[in-house]
Amino acid sequence: RRSYSVTLLPGDGIGPEVVSVAKDVLSLAGSHEGIEFRFSEMPIGGAALDLTGVPLPEETLAAAKESDAVLLGAIGGYKWDSNEKHLKPETGLLQLRAGLGVFANLRPATVLPQLIDASTLKKEVAEGVDLMVVRELTGGIYFGKPRGFGTNHEGEEIGFNTEVYSVSEIDRIARVAFEVARKRRGKVCSVDKANVLEASMLWRKRVTYVGLEFPDVQLSHMYVDNAAMQLIRNPKQFDTIVTNNIFGDILSDEASMLTGSIGMLPSASISESGPGLFEPIHGSAPDIAGQDKANPLATVLSAAMLLRYGFGEENAAKRIETAVIETLNRGFRTGDIHSYGTTLVGCKRMGEEVLRSV
Amino acid sequence: RRSYSVTLLPGDGIGPEVVSVAKDVLSLAGSHEGIEFRFSEMPIGGAALDLTGVPLPEETLAAAKESDAVLLGAIGGYKWDSNEKHLKPETGLLQLRAGLGVFANLRPATVLPQLIDASTLKKEVAEGVDLMVVRELTGGIYFGKPRGFGTNHEGEEIGFNTEVYSVSEIDRIARVAFEVARKRRGKVCSVDKANVLEASMLWRKRVTYVGLEFPDVQLSHMYVDNAAMQLIRNPKQFDTIVTNNIFGDILSDEASMLTGSIGMLPSASISESGPGLFEPIHGSAPDIAGQDKANPLATVLSAAMLLRYGFGEENAAKRIETAVIETLNRGFRTGDIHSYGTTLVGCKRMGEEVLRSV
């Protein structure tokens, strides 16, 4: 039996509910494939703030680093919204990403035929959309220095941040994107603002250079404003999109909303060698927290990504993904994806139905 | 008779064709309202590069500054795409914006009932969308210093830019947004990334502060990633969006594509006191340049914005806008907005039909 340790970080809002479902699904899928998990649970975000006074306790980061993979629920909530920067739940998440060195964030946006009506796009535009955003996650304007507040020449207060990328940061994320595209439809679209920003000029130059190592993958470049348009005009043109941290934040959320079912979308963040971080792309949804209304499928599918990208356990990953599709085919839907003629269920029941199909 | 001077900057690609139509429409609408125009034409972008070696000749900037308003076609083309930064057509446009001090870029995105089928959104989602993006245009990461290329502590090459805003830069764009919202539906949504960026924290603080001067306008705040989603989920929730230069670049293009007819969308860029800059939001479309296929209506509607925001000539502005609607109602369409049952016409003919309705 193969054995892996997984750190569970339920976090805030609906986080605990969805992580609990995903944990059960992971265990059962694993047991079918001869895999055993050792789980430990640690606080992060608002939950950690309330408990320890900081959004990422040292013990949490240490446990995450020592484990084989990390499964996160969601962080944040109204309660901590006006906290100072170093006491924001979001800061805990950024510290975790940096601490784990998970520089590559993979965010698939797939329109499932079962859920196509949930998209606000016309059916013929949404149908068959299947793209992957590879977002740089530990560099750029999120972490660049100098940053802060100061005074300009006129004696006025200013706020400032630095967008910065080095050759090695660009090269390694480009490599991940080309590898990902190779296993998909062999097309990478690199998104930047090289007509204005120096950081983007270096980005474009290096991505082009790394692309030479992947003659079997087709590379194109697009300005970020155009990409924001093309995602709406014709999302099917995209296979793999690679872009920087802030553009990736914006475009991956835009892409996910094209599917109309962001309660279904997982993500994987991987590092050079350490444990990966896996989380649903949706937030903590404080308005429905604790009411057994959340859709656990994004976290369940994040567990599948954990198996695939974290452990190379393709069979177990597929088993979970197939179980999710089967559960949808059997007509079960949480509130966010419910439509006429399907069966409305809560978070727990949805989990039980997935377990039945695993 | 009131008399105004207008600098025409046809620029590249389809620029000359669409500006020529807009000039005629402007003249005729003006003559009906007792307004006279003095036009002068100057080179910018690729056209200027070919002629003078720089993308914004001093004479062009001087002429623009001395006139009462500037009407621009489009800039850029494959030919100059690999030019060095200071020899890019785009650089000429950025220099013009900076030179004129046009810090407030107004970009309406309106779904016309006549063209609703052009949207890739479902009819019930697209119907009635009518929003305005107020984008800060002369600050932020587009112009922030330091910027350039360098070496980091590890001796590696880096590319970097600075996102920076001062109190006065934020205050003045916020004021424009609140004024604009007052004449619309009285709602401002300020978009930032204040959960991560210090520049955004100052942005949010100052917009909130300036908002106190406008108790009749309702202010909300949204993170940029969420805004990119909400524009697709439910664009009708937005009235006036105010945001920084780079987020505005991305979100205004996203918003414009929701309408499905970016060949119809104008923009106005205004300064503290000098002449404004008016231009269609579409690009130079080199693939159809010189073929009499371009849609001139975005530039014609930019001329209407010129009358309204540049000269306060509301009647003449309305006259042009009404003429455009009438022309669409009479069934005329250029290729980009053509659909079954309407009459396909070229750029010139579309101009003639608008003139007939002015």
Ligand SMILES: CC(C)[C@H](C(=O)O)[C@@H](O)C(=O)O
């Ligand atoms: C919560 C926030 C800091 C985070 C980000 O901007 O990266 C989130 O939007 C995301 O995309 O995971």
Ligand SMILES: CC(C)[C@H](C(=O)O)[C@@H](O)C(=O)O
């Ligand atoms: C051409 C480019 C420099 C410009 C910008 O980024 O501002 C364009 O995209 C726009 O939005 O007007």
